[in-house]
Amino acid sequence: MASRKSPTARQRRLGSELRKLRERTGLSLTEAAAALGTDRTTVSNSEAGRFGVSAARVRAWAGHYACPDAAYVEALADMAEERTNGWWEDYRGDLVAGALDLAELEHHAVAIRSVQIMYMPGLLQKEEYARAVYAEVVPPLTPERLRRQLSHRLRRRDVLDKDGAPSCVFLVHEAALRMTFGGPGVALGQLGHLLDESERDNVAVRVIPFAAGGFPEIGSSTQYVHGPVPQLDTVQTDTATGPAFIDAETRLTNYRAVLDRVESRSLDPKRSRDFIRGVAQSMKA
Template structure:
């Protein structure tokens, strides 16, 4: 993979990323160059590269021809084709595609298949733990000119994403929130009370950990902005870090030095938060009283 996942309507599923990597491994193991593989299909070499980088869907006839060209056994070909057909199937979020910015489509797929999700959020409560009222206020502020119907679709998508925390194979979610994110009044006192109650419930879940960085903690490695780290059950897929760039784009990093740097920063910030706020439940209860008005 490159250091940025493809986005847009063709944003890949995790399975498609893994199969693309496997195609590349099989080609290289067979000692076949990109241009030779392309010639076997009568296509441009960029088509092969895009397949390997999960930038396009995996056309089954192309995949069959490539695997046979790479001298892959029939049993493995059949298994690969079955997985390619699964990888090409639309994700559950497909009906919400109009509500997904191009640069965020890959994020939803990664989130859906992650085993571990670690989030640092300096501005708002992270999306996976937002209430409907809070989410609507945040999304409405971010899309002030959005028609009501489109706004509700974005809210519905955010709430649907949260269902992964209730699955039998739910990921481990580790969230570090800045105190400013919790003190920023979103939607009014009643909405904030409901949101703080939601967080208090979430920290009781066995797969959710919450850390809070108070303003008094001072500067730290996470002050650059929002970061999400993904680790996957499929060990063929390396860890990935997502960072937002401005209001209209994001970067997906999978090169080890980049991932390690961000993971170390997340760990240091989490330890700092635990030192300053060892009991998030008590903190949330006290803060909730400040919105009793």
């Protein structure tokens, strides 16, 4: 069985879920290998995402581990059957691995809920706005790196148009609406684009006004990405070195509670559109 040079986040996630299945049974690697009729190295490398596993093997291992959740097992089997490279692989070597992992995560999402404090949601950014945001990067991007970053950012938006597109709720703070990246003209164009995108059937934009007060634990852009079953949900947060991903069960539970609280303090979609129009009018004054 050939070893992968660089497993993707999705491949690593499948491996980690296989590890969780084993650990819930109380089996060591050696005990699991004996029960599965294989060797300890194969089990270990499969759990690390270094070895690929087939859907049939996932089902067989889950059966040996006596997993009672059929929907969860089938979701893992579907992950194992994924063999094609997505468009994001065109950027491997040019961008940080986390950027590719984020695009892959969004592509397979059932639903997405995000909180944006200082920036417009990445999936709803116009090219001019994205270019202005990247212009603030330190150290500055080279022209070629900027071109590739922009290309990747804009291709991510295609997920909203694909068959089976995820249902998205974007919670956007008033601060992000009033930041004038690129100047008033670019900012106004972005607000107009945000309004247009909010009319999509699968998109809801909800504004968090300054008047809503504080809320817990959201200091940076955060996306909660729903998988086909709750066990496969993922939280993505922005860091100085790129996207970070969280899938520990307790932390997922906490993030869901935080996002529920933030959403409860946001305006509904209709009032949010009116609010965005008001911000745009104040920029024109």
